Amino acid sequence: MTYRFSTRQTLAHGLLILGAIIVLLPFYVMISTSFKSPAEIATGTGGVFGSQALFPDPTCLALGGNETECLVRPVRDNYSQAFTAAPLWRYLLNGVIVTASIFVLQTLIAVPAAYALAKLKFWGRDAAFALVLFCLLIPVHAIALPLYLMLAKLGLTNSYAALILPWIVSAFGIFLMRQFFMTVPDDLIDAARMDGMGEFAIIWRVMLPTAIPALLAFAIFSVVAHWNDYFWPRIVITGDRSLFTPPLGLREFKGDLGGDVYGPMMASATIIAVPLVVAFLLAQRRFIDGITLSGMK
Amino acid sequence: MSDLASLTNSVPKQQRIARPERPERRQARAGMVLFAPALVLLILILIVPVGVAALLSFTDYTLGRPSIDWVGLRNYIDIFTGSSYRKMIVATVLYVALVVPASVFLGLGAALLIRSLNVGQSFYKTVYFLPVMASLLAMAIVWEFALHPTLGIVNRTLAMGCGTPLELWSWFARSCIDGFPLWLGDRDYALYTLAFIGIWQSFGFNMVLYLAGLTSVPNDLYGAASMDGVKRGWERFRLITWPMLGPTTVFVVTITMIRSFQVFDTVEALTHGGPAKSTYVMIYAIYEKGIAQNLVGLGAAITILFLAFVMLISVAQRRFVERKVHYQ
Numbered sequence: 001m002t003y004r005f006s007t008r009q010t011l012a013h014g015l016l017i018l019g020a021i022i023v024l025l026p027f028y029v030m031i032s033t034s035f036k037s038p039a040e041i042a043t044g045t046g047g048v049f050g051s052q053a054l055f056p057d058p059t060c061l062a063l064g065g066n067e068t069e070c071l072v073r074p075v076r077d078n079y080s081q082a083f084t085a086a087p088l089w090r091y092l093l094n095g096v097i098v099t100a101s102i103f104v105l106q107t108l109i110a111v112p113a114a115y116a117l118a119k120l121k122f123w124g125r126d127a128a129f130a131l132v133l134f135c136l137l138i139p140v141h142a143i144a145l146p147l148y149l150m151l152a153k154l155g156l157t158n159s160y161a162a163l164i165l166p167w168i169v170s171a172f173g174i175f176l177m178r179q180f181f182m183t184v185p186d187d188l189i190d191a192a193r194m195d196g197m198g199e200f201a202i203i204w205r206v207m208l209p210t211a212i213p214a215l216l217a218f219a220i221f222s223v224v225a226h227w228n229d230y231f232w233p234r235i236v237i238t239g240d241r242s243l244f245t246p247p248l249g250l251r252e253f254k255g256d257l258g259g260d261v262y263g264p265m266m267a268s269a270t271i272i273a274v275p276l277v278v279a280f281l282l283a284q285r286r287f288i289d290g291i292t293l294s295g296m297k
Numbered sequence: 298m299s300d301l302a303s304l305t306n307s308v309p310k311q312q313r314i315a316r317p318e319r320p321e322r323r324q325a326r327a328g329m330v331l332f333a334p335a336l337v338l339l340i341l342i343l344i345v346p347v348g349v350a351a352l353l354s355f356t357d358y359t360l361g362r363p364s365i366d367w368v369g370l371r372n373y374i375d376i377f378t379g380s381s382y383r384k385m386i387v388a389t390v391l392y393v394a395l396v397v398p399a400s401v402f403l404g405l406g407a408a409l410l411i412r413s414l415n416v417g418q419s420f421y422k423t424v425y426f427l428p429v430m431a432s433l434l435a436m437a438i439v440w441e442f443a444l445h446p447t448l449g450i451v452n453r454t455l456a457m458g459c460g461t462p463l464e465l466w467s468w469f470a471r472s473c474i475d476g477f478p479l480w481l482g483d484r485d486y487a488l489y490t491l492a493f494i495g496i497w498q499s500f501g502f503n504m505v506l507y508l509a510g511l512t513s514v515p516n517d518l519y520g521a522a523s524m525d526g527v528k529r530g531w532e533r534f535r536l537i538t539w540p541m542l543g544p545t546t547v548f549v550v551t552i553t554m555i556r557s558f559q560v561f562d563t564v565e566a567l568t569h570g571g572p573a574k575s576t577y578v579m580i581y582a583i584y585e586k587g588i589a590q591n592l593v594g595l596g597a598a599i600t601i602l603f604l605a606f607v608m609l610i611s612v613a614q615r616r617f618v619e620r621k622v623h624y625q
Contacts, residue, residue, distance in 0.1 A: 113335035122328030145587040146346035169338035199327040247434040269435040
């Protein structure tokens with residue numbers, strides 16, 4: 001009995017390890033390539049982390065440096081090129097600005113609306129909630145063309161506003177917070193009213209603290225989606241590099257520098273993917289809850 | 298005011314409806330004020346654009362030109378008769394038809410296998426969820442390199458199989474002689490390759506949803522079934538697990554469909570809709586026609602068609618959930 005049992009376990013592990021190898025393959029390729037010299041990439045040698053043998057940097061040679069001055073370590077060269085060939089710091093900063101602004105504005109708009117839907121009786125509340133449910137059906141990416149035209153008419157393309165504005169109202173955020181606020185007992189709110197708190201103070205000082213777990217999950221959902229979003233920035237940012245978000249920067253890297261700079265390109269990809277992957281590894285439970293939030297619909 | 302509130306608070310719930318009028322009106326006003334910003338923005342950002350797209354789909358509008366002419370249904374007729382648009386529908390539907398079942402069943406299979414483990418559950422869960430977290434654009438570029446015809450690890454690894462019994466597989470033997478596929482550069486493989494990347498990226502998400510669904514299957518059902526003589530794994534799955542996962546499956550299928558309909562990053566970065574329009578999916582077509590080529594009318598018509606697809610899926614899901622799949 002025990003023998004049969006362990007055969008099954010071994011078989012399951014075997015299948016899952018096979019799957020894990022395929023899942024991890026591109027991560028391995030990305031990190032390993034970012035460590036290698038061009039010659040090692042071209043010949044497919046160098047093992048996992050490359051031999052790290054010094055090699056002469058071609059741009060340095062072209063600038064007239066001599067062979068010994070221009071020797072570089074592949075890994076250092078790849079990562080320093082990632083930051084010098086393109087303003088990667090700027091892209092990362094833009095990514096932070098955009099994702100943070102989107103989340104803050106989404107919260108400022110969704111939380112009061114969700115509180116009103118959950119706890120206040122007002123004329124048209126059912127219709128308002130029906131509108132939110134209807135808006136859940138509309139993927140913002142699908143209406144990118146009319147949104148782009150509206151922003152273009154307002155002269156807002158190629159600006160932070162274009163990157164942020166279409167996302168500041170999240171039907172999903174309103175829906176999620178409303179569902180959460182529904183579970184907060186009325187007595188808590190009545191008590192706050194008795195203490196003389198206004199509705200606005202109730203939202204931020206009574207309701208929001210009870211909803212921290214939901215808000216945190218929504219924050220992860222929102223930040224992951226917008227840090228990784230490529231489609232929308234691609235549409236509204238044309239040409240102005242100083243507004244590029246990390247995925248746009250990486251795409252430009254690939255487009256501009258052609259096929260032969262895989263080392264620095266993989267270094268850039270690693271740098272862009274690392275913040276979220278590390279955050280995920282540190283707080284897996286929260287991330288999985290946040291990303292699969294849409295499972296609550 | 299506070300006295301009134303404490304009075305209403307102390308009466309039993311049924312009588313509470315009869316509140317004094319003034320606080321109620323205050324509440325109503327506060328409610329409207331608090332919902333107003335969201336209302337305005339939902340209408341401006343989500344509802345108005347749908348209307349704008351619907352209107353523009355009957356015109357020949359282009360950005361920057363002052364005049365605008367009604368062209369009736371011509372944009373829609375173009376879509377349903379033009380050969381490149383037929384390819385667009387074919388590519389989109391084929392992509393969805395490839396990704397959805399594979400991603401759903403791999404997600405379910407991974408969840409079932411992981412649940413059956415004594416050790417290592419969280420390890421596999423983490424690994425399989427990684428692609429969901431990582432930037433799809435970055436990973437698409439990495440896949441492109443991995444699938445590079447000569448430099449890529451995939452073809453290099455496949456080539457090592459030449460001269461081994463793998464050559465009994467005729468496709469493999471032929472590839473050993475003629476070279477392994479170009480993958481993204483070959484019209485016969487490009488869409489399948491993109492679908493593979495799509496599956497790779499999405500099945501971990503489905504796995505997590507199925508793992509959550511599995512925890513909600515009551516254990517005593519299995520006990521009851523084993524008393525009724527249902528002992529074999531497959532029978533247990535067929536009679537209990539699969540039906541109990543019904544709501545999860547409906548949701549997983551819907552969200553995977555909607556997401557795969559929206560595939561863009563891999564197409565834009567790796568194939569530009571080619572070769573020979575074999576990967577010309579709808580969102581990419583909207584981008585190319587409506588924005589890059591400024592053929593707004595056509596782009597708007599594709600947008601409306603796309604929205605119709607997505608709404609249909611969502612409405613079908615809601616109907617299905619209401620009607621069929623609840624056992625509890």
